[in-house]
Amino acid sequence: MSLLATASGDTPQKRALPRWAGALAVLALLLVAALTALCIGRFQIAPQRAIAILLSRVAPMTADWSAMDERIILLVRAPRVLLAALCGAGLAVSGAALQGVFRNPLVAPQILGVSPGAAFGGALAISLGFSGFALIGAAFAAGAVALALVGALARVEGRSDTVMLVLTGVVIGALFAALVSLLQFLADPNSSLPAIVFWLMGSFSAATWARLGIAAPGVLAGVAMLWFMRFRINVLSLGEEEARALGLPVERDRWLVFAAVALIEGAAVAVAGVVGWVGLVVPHAARLLVGCDQRALLPVSAALGASYLLLVDSLARSATAAEIPLGVITALIGAPVFAALLRQMRRKELAR
Amino acid sequence: MIGLEKAGAQRGRRWIFTDISFMLEAGRILSVLGPNGRGKTTLIKALAGLVPLAAGRRIAPSVIGYVSQSVGADIPYRVLDVVVMGRARGLGLFGAPGAADNRAALDALELVGARDFAERPFDRLSGGERQIVLLARALATGSPALVLDEPASALDLANQNRLLTVLSEVKRQGRHAILFSTHLPQHALSVSDDSLLMLGPSEHSIGPTRAILSEGNLTRLYGLPVRRVTLEDEGRAPIETVVPLFAGAAP
Numbered sequence: 047m048s049l050l051a052t053a054s055g056d057t058p059q060k061r062a063l064p065r066w067a068g069a070l071a072v073l074a075l076l077l078v079a080a081l082t083a084l085c086i087g088r089f090q091i092a093p094q095r096a097i098a099i100l101l102s103r104v105a106p107m108t109a110d111w112s113a114m115d116e117r118i119i120l121l122v123r124a125p126r127v128l129l130a131a132l133c134g135a136g137l138a139v140s141g142a143a144l145q146g147v148f149r150n151p152l153v154a155p156q157i158l159g160v161s162p163g164a165a166f167g168g169a170l171a172i173s174l175g176f177s178g179f180a181l182i183g184a185a186f187a188a189g190a191v192a193l194a195l196v197g198a199l200a201r202v203e204g205r206s207d208t209v210m211l212v213l214t215g216v217v218i219g220a221l222f223a224a225l226v227s228l229l230q231f232l233a234d235p236n237s238s239l240p241a242i243v244f245w246l247m248g249s250f251s252a253a254t255w256a257r258l259g260i261a262a263p264g265v266l267a268g269v270a271m272l273w274f275m276r277f278r279i280n281v282l283s284l285g286e287e288e289a290r291a292l293g294l295p296v297e298r299d300r301w302l303v304f305a306a307v308a309l310i311e312g313a314a315v316a317v318a319g320v321v322g323w324v325g326l327v328v329p330h331a332a333r334l335l336v337g338c339d340q341r342a343l344l345p346v347s348a349a350l351g352a353s354y355l356l357l358v359d360s361l362a363r364s365a366t367a368a369e370i371p372l373g374v375i376t377a378l379i380g381a382p383v384f385a386a387l388l389r390q391m392r393r394k395e396l397a398r
Numbered sequence: 399m400i401g402l403e404k405a406g407a408q409r410g411r412r413w414i415f416t417d418i419s420f421m422l423e424a425g426r427i428l429s430v431l432g433p434n435g436r437g438k439t440t441l442i443k444a445l446a447g448l449v450p451l452a453a454g455r456r457i458a459p460s461v462i463g464y465v466s467q468s469v470g471a472d473i474p475y476r477v478l479d480v481v482v483m484g485r486a487r488g489l490g491l492f493g494a495p496g497a498a499d500n501r502a503a504l505d506a507l508e509l510v511g512a513r514d515f516a517e518r519p520f521d522r523l524s525g526g527e528r529q530i531v532l533l534a535r536a537l538a539t540g541s542p543a544l545v546l547d548e549p550a551s552a553l554d555l556a557n558q559n560r561l562l563t564v565l566s567e568v569k570r571q572g573r574h575a576i577l578f579s580t581h582l583p584q585h586a587l588s589v590s591d592d593s594l595l596m597l598g599p600s601e602h603s604i605g606p607t608r609a610i611l612s613e614g615n616l617t618r619l620y621g622l623p624v625r626r627v628t629l630e631d632e633g634r635a636p637i638e639t640v641v642p643l644f645a646g647a648a649p
Contacts, residue, residue, distance in 0.1 A: 149473070274491075274492035275492060276494065277489065277493060277494040277495065278486070278491060278492075280475070280479070280483065281483045281486045284473070284483065287448060288466070289486075290447075290448055291446050291447075291448060291462065291464040291466070292461070292483060292484060292486050292487060292539065293460060293461040293462075293486070293487035293539070294486055294487060299491070302491070338473050338474055338475060339475060339479060
């Protein structure tokens with residue numbers, strides 16, 4: 047029995063709220079999260095002032111704020127908010143799509159070796175003294191190489207089945223994790239080691255408009271592709287045999303999904319480091335709200351993922367004097383939530 | 399129209415079946431009978447294009463309305479959404495079903511008498527109800543060939559009757575070639591025109607159901623005595639059926 051069956055709890059038809067009300071609530075949450083992230087931080091800015099500063103870009107306004115406020119909002123916070131929202135949405139959407147394709151809610155983008163691969167690429171770039179574009183390119187390329195390796199190794203006699211893919215993903219992930227450790231061991235403890243460690247822990251603190259411009263095309267293209275394939279992913283979630291019997295080229299479609307995920311993951315890891323658990327936890331919450339149908343699940347996951355990372359990022363830079371790495375918080379929240387979900391699912395399954 | 403031409407399938411080195419040929423026209427029903435492990439499912443899957451043939455060839459439309467022996471994925475989709483997935487192939491990589499697809503799905507549910515299920519969650523249906531819904535999905539594909547692997551295996555008597563009625567109704571409409579496997583020769587006798595008996599890996603016989611399901615053939619097929627009987631029932635034509643003489647429960 048697939049775990050997915052019990053993950054969704056009540057069926058969508060039994061929702062008390064109409065569809066538009068749910069959509070509105072999710073959008074409201076996203077707006078609140080974005081505004082919170084915009085205003086909170088070492089330097090607090092009142093929400094109406096933050097909104098006025100943003101609006102002054104598109105409409106003429108009398109400026110009753112300081113140049114400092116304006117710079118913080120427009121040059122520091124705005125790109126950071128957009129980058130966090132973009133990565134959160136992308137990671138959540140790729141998790142939701144992968145869980146559909148694998149019919150297993152325990153699957154996350156990490157499983158295909160993409161994030162460990164991208165982490166290795168980034169760490170290599172840092173230890174070689176590269177930063178900026180070179181770092182992003184290396185993370186992206188290594189993520190793609192990891193995916194290609196998983197694809198090649200999992201393919202036996204012209205076909206790659208699910209179990210083989212997952213296990214190969216774990217193997218390749220372990221390989222790249224070991225390579226990252228090796229780089230850390232070899233790295234200069236005074237300069238590149240801390241840089242690698244902090245980058246791996248994940249953060250949006252280096253967000254700029256330029257970085258946003260680098261990450262956005264990859265994430266948006268991947269998300270768009272998954273959205274267009276939403277009905278296909280539903281059919282794939284029936285399982286390989288049923289989907290093939292319905293006349294679909296299952297393997298090609300699955301690889302298209304993986305390619306989209308690699309694109310999203312590579313771009314996100316490159317600009318924000320390794321931010322885990324989003325693709326695992328957020329789709330669970332989304333499934334509780336709208337069920338398994340990707341047509342509803344993808345947009346809701348995107349909105350919830352964006353809100354989640356925005357709130358986590360706000361927490362990261364306001365909870366303590368120094369900024370807490372993002373990946374630490376997502377793991378601290380994600381692991382217990384996931385454990386609770388797992389137990390709840392299992393109990394439901396036994397109660398059936 | 400669906401068929402095989404000198405077809406054979408292997409598992410590893412072992413031949414599951416060899417040299418099977420038939421051609422099934424629209425408006426006809428072929429039943430496949432054989433003991434457990436004789437390769438009925440392999441044959442069905444080969445016809446559905448899910449198992450490659452090691453010899454011969456398969457003549458089939460591009461999509462088959464296939465219903466597997468398992469009762470479908472355990473995912474809480476609406477029944478209507480499950481049935482509409484039958485339309486997937488025609489929708490393209492980036493397509494999503496529209497009003498016409500939903501109508502086709504509802505028509506298919508109507509035909510199998512499960513219109514009331516449309517809004518219910520598929521994973522909460524019983525095994526028998528799922529089988530009926532999956533038959534609707536097979537019909538919704540629009541394929542001119544239906545290939546069903548033991549469609550009655552999870553059904554109670556009333557639902558068996560319903561399934562057989564649906565199959566004869568679909569047959570009467572004349573647009574589908576229907577092939578199903580079964581362990582119940584009664585089902586074959588009641589609806590199929592032709593039958594294929596899988597007697598051994600390289601031995602089978604195929605022909606008109608009433609002739610091929612003889613007492614001798616069935617006794618040989620299953621290894622226990624089987625009788626063909628004709629029952630009279632008030633106001634109905636005499637019904638031919640099959641009675642296995644089980645050794646177990648002598649009083």
